[in-house]
Amino acid sequence: xxxxxxxxxxxxxxxxxxxxxxxxxxxxxxxxxxxxxxxxxxxxxxxxxxxxxxxxxxxxxxxxxxxxxxxxxxxxxxxxxxxxxxxxxxxxxxxxxxxxxxxxxxxxxxxxxxxxxxxxxxxxxxxxxxxxxxxxxxxxxxxxxxxxxxxxxxxxxxxxxxxxxxxxxxxxxxxxxxxxxxxxxxxxxxxxxxxxxxxxxxxxxxxxxxxxxxxxxxxxxxxxxxxxxxxxxxxxxxxxxxxxxxxxxxxxxxxxxxxxxxxxxxxxxxxxxxxxxxxxxxxxxxxxxxxxxxxxxxxxxxxxxxxxxxxxxxxxxxxxxxxxxxxxxxxxxxxxxxxxxxxxxx
Ligand code: SF4
Numbered sequence: 001x002x003x004x005x006x007x008x009x010x011x012x013x014x015x016x017x018x019x020x021x022x023x024x025x026x027x028x029x030x031x032x033x034x035x036x037x038x039x040x041x042x043x044x045x046x047x048x049x050x051x052x053x054x055x056x057x058x059x060x061x062x063x064x065x066x067x068x069x070x071x072x073x074x075x076x077x078x079x080x081x082x083x084x085x086x087x088x089x090x091x092x093x094x095x096x097x098x099x100x101x102x103x104x105x106x107x108x109x110x111x112x113x114x115x116x117x118x119x120x121x122x123x124x125x126x127x128x129x130x131x132x133x134x135x136x137x138x139x140x141x142x143x144x145x146x147x148x149x150x151x152x153x154x155x156x157x158x159x160x161x162x163x164x165x166x167x168x169x170x171x172x173x174x175x176x177x178x179x180x181x182x183x184x185x186x187x188x189x190x191x192x193x194x195x196x197x198x199x200x201x202x203x204x205x206x207x208x209x210x211x212x213x214x215x216x217x218x219x220x221x222x223x224x225x226x227x228x229x230x231x232x233x234x235x236x237x238x239x240x241x242x243x244x245x246x247x248x249x250x251x252x253x254x255x256x257x258x259x260x261x262x263x264x265x266x267x268x269x270x271x272x273x274x275x276x277x278x279x280x281x282x283x284x285x286x287x288x289x290x291x292x293x294x295x296x297x298x299x300x301x302x303x304x305x306x307x308x309x310x311x312x313x314x315x316x317x318x319x320x321x322x323x324x325x326x327x328x329x330x331x332x333x334x335x336x337x338x339x340x341x342x343x344x345x346x
Contacts (some may be wrong), residue, residue, distance in 0.1 A: 003027035007035055010261050015221045021214035021258075029255045035048050036253070039260035039289030046265050047291050049335045052342030053326065054103045054136060054269075055096035055297040055319070056213045058306040059084040063109025065140070066175050067163075069205060071236035071307045072109055078238050082302045083113060092319075093126055093133075094299040099323050100339035103134040105159070105294060110140035116337050127154025134341040136198075141182060144189045151193050156343075158190045160231060161200040163214055165219035172207045187223055196344050198267070200228030203255060204247020205233040210268050215257065226260050226344040227292070228266055231273030234309035247279040249302065253288035260289030267292050282326075283333050292342070293330075295322040 006024045010016055016024065024031070057178055061085045066073045084092070093104050104126065108114070114122075119139070126180040136157035137150060162183055164170050169331070190197045201216045202208075220228060232247030252274055259266060269292035270285025278284060282293060296303060296314055303315040314322055327337050 003030045004034070005093075007031050007038070007261070010258065011038060014262050015218070018211065018214045018218060020172060021217050022210045023230050024258070025210045025251075025254075028251070032250070032254055032257075035131075035257040035261065036244060036288045038345065039257035040287060042260055042264040043268075043289050043291050046114060046345060050291065050338035050342075051286055051330050051335050052103065052267070053091070053323075053337050053339065054105045054292060054294045054342070055099075055101040056105045056107060056294045057084070057089055057092045058107050058296070058298045058302070059089050059307045060111040061302075062111040062113065063140075064111050064112060065178060067178070068173055068175070069202070069233065069236070069239055069241050071238055071309060073239070076238045079307075080305045082305055083111070084299070084302070086118075086125065088299065089122055090125060090129065092299065093130065094295045095319050097130060097133070099320060101297070102142050102339055102341050103136065104130075104297070105136040105138060107138040107159070114139075116142075116146045116149055120149055120162050123150055123153040123155050125217040132341070134343065144193070147186075147189055147195070148193050151195060155195070157198065157227070159198040159200075159227065159229060160186055160190065161198075161202075162187065162216075162219060163170035164205065164208065165201070165215040166212050169207060169212050173205060184219075184223075187225070191223070191225075196226040196267075197223075199223060199225045200227075200229035200231075202233040202247065203230055204245070205250045206241050206244045208233075217258065217262070220259070224263075226267060227269070229256055229269050230259070230272060231271035231334075232277045234273055234276060234311070236307065237310045248275060249274060249281050249284055252277075253284050256285055256288045256290055267342070267344055269294055272296075272313060273309065276309070276311055283329055286330070286335055287333055293326055293337070295319065295326055304316055
């Protein structure tokens with residue numbers, strides 16, 4: 001078995017066996033550049049040099065869950081908690097709209113304060129005010145009916161990372177109150193309702209093996225999502241994983257390339273976590289096959305409190321500064337920010 005042959009097989013057949021994925025990941029240094037070239041070329045064929053910015057509004061850092069790796073989990077008493085009002089959320093969107101954004105992402109912890117009625121009202125208000133914009137939600141696990149009501153209120157897309165596709169590994173990262181089976185069910189429910197669906201996972205999370213990553217790729221093959229968000233695990237100082245090593249940019253970018261080759265039309269963010277682990281991480285992610293960025297539109301005064309991991313970048317800049325910085329970064333690598341809805345293309 002040779003890594004180069006497996007890469008070509010992946011290009012042709014769009015998947016590999018678990019053992020083949022593990023081999024390819026083990027021997028990634030032999031084919032890293034070739035994989036990135038293939039991935040970038042596929043991305044260019046489907047989306048050109050466009051990179052789609054999604055304006056991210058992190059509207060609450062309250063969460064009822066206790067994911068062991070997360071800085072804002074319920075059990076962390078050292079967090080300054082905040083909730084944005086409907087008016088503050090709309091004002092963040094307006095700020096983004098004026099800058100040119102046509103795609104908004106509302107993200108928060110699983111915060112029971114925002115009942116389905118409150119969320120439906122917020123989504124419907126954004127939809128009414130910005131009929132030309134895409135609305136993505138990232139609110140965690142809900143039941144089918146609630147997802148449906150939000151979709152009917154005007155949400156287009158939903159992000160819900162599975163984080164790890166293997167039950168044993170999931171158990172090492174989450175308390176017993178959470179279930180991988182339910183999370184997977186949520187993802188299938190979202191697809192069934194009609195959302196453009198995004199999933200994803202951490203790279204280099206505690207106890208993760210290359211077999212785990214192969215399982216993640218196979219789960220993504222089976223789910224067939226429209227978006228995949230992957231980023232390196234970065235420890236947070238108030239978690240039990242505070243002394244664990246972070247994931248690497250090199251493994252994350254290689255996985256981005258494999259995902260692009262597996263499904264050339266994917267919407268694939270170069271995540272903020274990737275930009276945190278390496279100063280040019282987002283550029284590396286785009287050059288490896290990514291085509292989405294998620295700059296922050298949240299009010300600057302709350303940014304630093306939405307810290308899932310340590311040293312998160314871009315917590316001090318106004319939205320307009322992020323916009324200028326990212327435009328320049330993309331131009332330097334021959335790409336450009338495209339301020340459209342940036343829908344998934346079949
Ligand atoms: S990872 Fe998400 S669901 Fe888990 S504790 Fe953090 S905000 Fe809550």
